[in-house]
Amino acid sequence: MGLKNLAEKVVEYNARLEDGKASKIKPGHVEKVLKKLRKKAAALESEIAVADTPDRKTRLEKKLNIAREHVERAEWLLNEIGGAGGA
Amino acid sequence: MTRYGLPVAIAALLATFWFSPDAQEIAAGVAIFLFGIRMLEDGFKLFGGGTMERVLESATGSTPRAIAFGIVSTSLLQSSSLVSVITISFLSAGLISLIGGVGVIFGANIGTTTGAWLVAGLGLKVNIAAYAMPMLALSILLVFQKSKPLRGVGFALGGLGFLFLGIHYMKEGFEAFKDQIDLTQFALSGLLGLVVYSLTGMVATVIMQSSHATMVLILTALAAGQISYENALALAIGANIGTTVTAIIGSLGANFQGRRLALAHLVFNVVTAAVALVFIAPLRDSVDWISAAVGIAEGDYAMKLAVFHTIFNVIGVVLMVPMLRRLIVFIEQRIVEPVPDVSRPRYLNEAVDAFPQTFETALRKEVQHLYENASELIMHGLNLHRQQVYTSDNLAETVRQSRRRLELDIDQDYERRVKTLYSAIVEFTTRAGDKRLPPDIAGRVYALRDVASDIVQVVKSVKHLRKNILRYTTRPQGAVTGLYDDLRTEIARIAVEIRKLGRAAPEDRSALWLDEERAQIEEAAQKATGRVDALIRSGDLSPAAATSFLNDSGYAYSAMRDLIAAARSYYIERDSALAEVERILTLDDEEIAEAVTQRNGAAAQTAKPTVTKPS
Numbered sequence: 207m208g209l210k211n212l213a214e215k216v217v218e219y220n221a222r223l224e225d226g227k228a229s230k231i232k233p234g235h236v237e238k239v240l241k242k243l244r245k246k247a248a249a250l251e252s253e254i255a256v257a258d259t260p261d262r263k264t265r266l267e268k269k270l271n272i273a274r275e276h277v278e279r280a281e282w283l284l285n286e287i288g289g290a291g292g293a
Numbered sequence: 294m295t296r297y298g299l300p301v302a303i304a305a306l307l308a309t310f311w312f313s314p315d316a317q318e319i320a321a322g323v324a325i326f327l328f329g330i331r332m333l334e335d336g337f338k339l340f341g342g343g344t345m346e347r348v349l350e351s352a353t354g355s356t357p358r359a360i361a362f363g364i365v366s367t368s369l370l371q372s373s374s375l376v377s378v379i380t381i382s383f384l385s386a387g388l389i390s391l392i393g394g395v396g397v398i399f400g401a402n403i404g405t406t407t408g409a410w411l412v413a414g415l416g417l418k419v420n421i422a423a424y425a426m427p428m429l430a431l432s433i434l435l436v437f438q439k440s441k442p443l444r445g446v447g448f449a450l451g452g453l454g455f456l457f458l459g460i461h462y463m464k465e466g467f468e469a470f471k472d473q474i475d476l477t478q479f480a481l482s483g484l485l486g487l488v489v490y491s492l493t494g495m496v497a498t499v500i501m502q503s504s505h506a507t508m509v510l511i512l513t514a515l516a517a518g519q520i521s522y523e524n525a526l527a528l529a530i531g532a533n534i535g536t537t538v539t540a541i542i543g544s545l546g547a548n549f550q551g552r553r554l555a556l557a558h559l560v561f562n563v564v565t566a567a568v569a570l571v572f573i574a575p576l577r578d579s580v581d582w583i584s585a586a587v588g589i590a591e592g593d594y595a596m597k598l599a600v601f602h603t604i605f606n607v608i609g610v611v612l613m614v615p616m617l618r619r620l621i622v623f624i625e626q627r628i629v630e631p632v633p634d635v636s637r638p639r640y641l642n643e644a645v646d647a648f649p650q651t652f653e654t655a656l657r658k659e660v661q662h663l664y665e666n667a668s669e670l671i672m673h674g675l676n677l678h679r680q681q682v683y684t685s686d687n688l689a690e691t692v693r694q695s696r697r698r699l700e701l702d703i704d705q706d707y708e709r710r711v712k713t714l715y716s717a718i719v720e721f722t723t724r725a726g727d728k729r730l731p732p733d734i735a736g737r738v739y740a741l742r743d744v745a746s747d748i749v750q751v752v753k754s755v756k757h758l759r760k761n762i763l764r765y766t767t768r769p770q771g772a773v774t775g776l777y778d779d780l781r782t783e784i785a786r787i788a789v790e791i792r793k794l795g796r797a798a799p800e801d802r803s804a805l806w807l808d809e810e811r812a813q814i815e816e817a818a819q820k821a822t823g824r825v826d827a828l829i830r831s832g833d834l835s836p837a838a839a840t841s842f843l844n845d846s847g848y849a850y851s852a853m854r855d856l857i858a859a860a861r862s863y864y865i866e867r868d869s870a871l872a873e874v875e876r877i878l879t880l881d882d883e884e885i886a887e888a889v890t891q892r893n894g895a896a897a898q899t900a901k902p903t904v905t906k907p908s
Contacts, residue, residue: 212878219877229870231870231874235868235871236874238871239871242803242805246806259687268816269809272888276808276880279878280874
C-alpha cells in the first residue's frame with residue numbers, strides 16, 4: 207500500500223480546514239493516536255508469540271500487517287504535521 | 294397553571310393595582326427581577342459554552358466536591374432552580390451519580406443564600422438602580438454582537454442589571470406602600486405566625502418559581518418595616534420548601550433517577566425547614582450572636598435575615614451529609630428502578646433534552662442499548678448464543694457445534710426490540726436541528742443516528758439470512774453447511790471484535806483497529822466466491838444451493854460491512870482533531886482491496902491453491 211491516497215486525504219483535509227470545516231490537527235493529536243497504534247501492534251505481536259494454532263497465527267499476522275501499516279501512516283502524518291507546522 | 298389559574302391571577306393583580314397603585318411598583322419589581330434571572334441564565338448558557346456542564350461531570354466525584362460545585366455554581370448563576378434542573382438532566386443522562394447529584398443540590402441550597410447577602414448587603418444600602426442603568430445600556434451593545442461569548446456576557450450583564458432594577462422597584466414600592474397600608478397589622482406571633490407565614494413563603498415561591506425572588510421580596514418588605522422580623526424568618530423557611538417545586542416539575546420529564554433527585558431535594562428542604570421551625574428560638578439567638586460578632590447592627594433585620602437564611606441552610610447540610618447514604622437508600626426504596634423494558638428507550642427523555650452534552654450522551658447510550666438488543670437478535674438469528682460466542686476460544690468450532698434451532702420470531706422481535714428504539718432515536722435526533730447545537734456536537738449526533746441506521750440494516754440482513762441458516766445449519770449437509778457456517782463465524786467474529794473495542798479503555802482503543810476486520814471481510818468474501826465456483830465444478834454444491842448461498846452471502850457481507858461502519862462511527866474519537874487524524878489514517882476501500890490482494894499474493898507464493906471441503 208502506498209501513501210498516495212493518504213497524501214490526497216491530507217490535501218482534502220487542508221481544504222476543509224481552510225474553509226473552517228475541520229479542527230486543526232497538532233502533532234500531539236497524531237502522537238496520541240500513534241501511541242495507541244503502537245500499543246496495539248505490540249499486543250498483536252505478543253498474541254502471535256503464544257498463538258496455539260496455525261490458523262490463529264496467520265489471522266493475527268494479517269492483523270499485525272494492517273496495524274503496522276497504520277503505524278507507518280501515522281508516522282508519515284506526524285512528519286507532515288511537524289514539518290509543515292500544521293497539516 | 295390550570296385553565297382558571299391564569300385569568301384568576303390576572304384579575305387578582307388588576308384588582309390589587311386598582312386598590313393600590315403602589316402595589317404595581319412592587320409587582321413590576323418582582324417581574325423585572327424574574328426577567329433578570331432568566332436573562333442571567335441565558336447569558337451563562339451562551340457564555341459558558343457548556344463549561345458548567347463539563348465541570349459538573351467531573352465535580353461530582355466526591356460529596357465535598359459536589360457540594361462545593363453546588364455552592365459556587367448557584368452563587369454565580371443566582372438560581373438554585375437552574376442548577377437543580379441541570380443536575381436532574383445530567384443524572385437522567387447517566388453522566389453523574391445520584392449521590393453526586395444530591396451533593397450538588399445540598400450545595401445549591403447554601404449557594405442560594407448568597408442572593409440574600411447581595412440584596413441585604415448591597416441592594417438595600419446603596420442606590421442600586423444607579424448601577425443597573427449603565428449595566429443595561431452596556432449589555433444591549435453586547436447582546437447584538439455576533440460572537441457567542443460576547444452575547445453571553447451581554448445577557449449576563451443585562452440580567453444582573455434587571456436584577457438590580459427589580460430590587461430597586463420592590464424597595465421603592467414598599468417604601469411608598471407603607472404610607473398607605475401598614476402590613477404589620479397582619480403580623481402574627483407565636484406558632485400560628487410561624488405556620489401561616491411559612492405557608493405564605495412556600496406559596497409565593499411556587500407561584501414565582503424562584504425562592505430568590507421571594508427572599509428579595511421578604512428582605513425589601515422587612516427593610517421597609519412592612520413585615521415583622523419573626524414573620525420574615527418564617528417566610529424564608531417557607532420559601533426554601535417552595536423552591537423544591539421547580540425541581541419536582543423539572544423531574545416530571547426525567548427518568549427514575551431524575552425523580553429520585555427531586556425527592557432528595559424535597560426531603561432535604563422539608564427536614565431543614567422542620568429543624569428550623571422547631572429550633573427557631575435558639576436559631577434566632579445564634580443569629581443575634583453571630584450578627585453581633587461580625588458587626589451587624591442590632592436593628593439591621595435584613596442582614597440578620599441573610600445570616601439566618603445562611604445558618605439554617607448550612608445546618609441542613611451539616612445534618613444531612615452524615616445521613617447521605619441512608620437518604621440515598623430511602624430514596625431508592627421509595628422510587629424503585631423500573632424493570633428494564635428492552636423495547637423502550639432508556640435514556641431518551643425530556644430531561645436530557647435541555648443541554649447539548651446530555652443530549653449527545655443520552656443518545657450515545659441509547660444507540661448502545663439498540664446495539665445490545667440488535668446483537669442478541671443477530672446472534673439468535675444466526676442460531677448462536679451471544680455468551681458462547683463472546684467466551685469462545687475457537688469461534689469456528691463453537692459455530693459448528695451450534696446446530697440446535699433457536700425458537701425465535703425474528704420479525705416480531707425486530708419490531709419490538711429494534712424498530713421501536715430506532716424510531717425513538719430518529720425522533721430524538723430530528724430535534725437536534727431545532728436546538729442550534731454546536732457544530733461538532735450536531736455532527737456527532739447525526740453520526741449516531743447513522744450508526745443506529747446501520748445497526749438496523751444489519752438486523753434486516755440477518756432476517757433475510759435466517760431462513761437458509763435454519764435450512765442448512767441445523768443439521769450437517771456437506772459443503773453448503775460449511776459455507777453457511779463460515780458466514781456465521783465471520784459475523785460472530787466481528788461482533789466479538791466490536792465487543793473488545795467497547796470493553797477496551799477509551800485511552801487505549803482506536804476505531805482504526807476495525808480496518809483489520811474490514812480487510813478480513815473482503816478477503817473472506819473473495820475466498821467464498823472462489824470456493825463456491827470450485828465446489829460447483831467438483832459437484833459438491835448444487836446450483837440451487839449455490840444460488841441461495843450467493844444471495845445470502847450478499848446479505849451477510851453487507852451485514853458485516855454495516856456492523857463495522859457502525860462501530861467505526863460509534864468509537865471514533867470524540868475530540869474533533871483526533872477524529873480527523875483517525876479519518877485520515879483509516880484505509881479507504883481501494884487500500885483495503887490492495888491489502889487483500891497483497892495477502893492473497895503472499896499466500897499463493899507460500900502455499901498451493903486448494904479447495905477445502907467443509908466438514
